[in-house]
Every structure is written in C-alpha cells, then in structure tokens.
Amino acid sequence: MSVTTQISADERIAIATKMIAVYNAQAADAYVAYMTDDACEAGYRGAVLRDGKEGVRSGLKAMFAQFPQNRADIIGSWCLGETVLLHEKVERAPDGDKFEVMSIYSFEGDKVSRVEFIR
Numbered sequence: 001m002s003v004t005t006q007i008s009a010d011e012r013i014a015i016a017t018k019m020i021a022v023y024n025a026q027a028a029d030a031y032v033a034y035m036t037d038d039a040c041e042a043g044y045r046g047a048v049l050r051d052g053k054e055g056v057r058s059g060l061k062a063m064f065a066q067f068p069q070n071r072a073d074i075i076g077s078w079c080l081g082e083t084v085l086l087h088e089k090v091e092r093a094p095d096g097d098k099f100e101v102m103s104i105y106s107f108e109g110d111k112v113s114r115v116e117f118i119r
Contacts, residue, residue: 005109009079016084016105024071028060036111044118069093082107
C-alpha cells in the first residue's frame with residue numbers, strides 16, 4: 001500500500017517553481033528528485049519525449065550539453081486540483097532561439113508524475 005502525501009495548491013506551485021530553478025541551474029538530478037519514478041515529459045496530448053525518471057535525467061543532460069545557456073523564466077503560474085500550469089519564456093542562448101511554452105505539471109501527492117508542453 002502506497003501513501004500519497006497531500007499538499008496545497010501553493011505547495012504544488014512552489015515545487016514546479018523549484019523545478020524551473022534547478023532546470024535553470026542545469027541540475028538534472030535535482031530536477032528529477034521532484035518526480036515519481038515512472039514520471040515522463042511529453043508534448044501536450046502527444047508522444048512521450050522522456051520516459052521515466054532516468055529518461056528525463058538523461059534527456060535533460062543531453063539538452064543541457066547542446067544548449068549550455070538554456071533558461072526558462074516563469075511568466076505566470078496557476079494550480080487547479082492536482083495540476084500546475086506554468087507559462088514560461090524559454091531562451092536557448094542570449095542571442096539564440098526564444099519561445100514561450102505552457103507547461104502542465106501533473107502531481108501524484110507531492111511528486112510530479114508528468115510534464116506536458118504546449119508550444
């Protein structure tokens with residue numbers, strides 16, 4: 001029997017915000033520490049991009065190697081039930097590709113089980 005930790009909307013937003021902070025520090029291990037073992041990252045209602053905690057970790061490390069100045073800034077955040085939505089501005093490099101993304105963080109207790117991206 002597994003025990004699920006119940007947390008508030010503010011706590012969920014804080015976790016997603018911490019994930020962006022460690023993402024910006026390019027700390028893949030710290031990022032996946034906030035996730036369930038079977039978590040994934042995917043396109044919105046689409047294909048899984050990175051599967052499982054290890055898949056997310058290795059995928060992020062590869063992306064950070066490709067884009068060493070990559071960063072995301074949170075423009076807005078919302079929580080409804082077990083889901084956090086972040087509006088982010090992403091910059092691959094100071095003079096490189098810039099785009100906005102909506103990231104949907106699905107929670108199981110105090111851990112993120114899925115992140116979906118709308119771009």
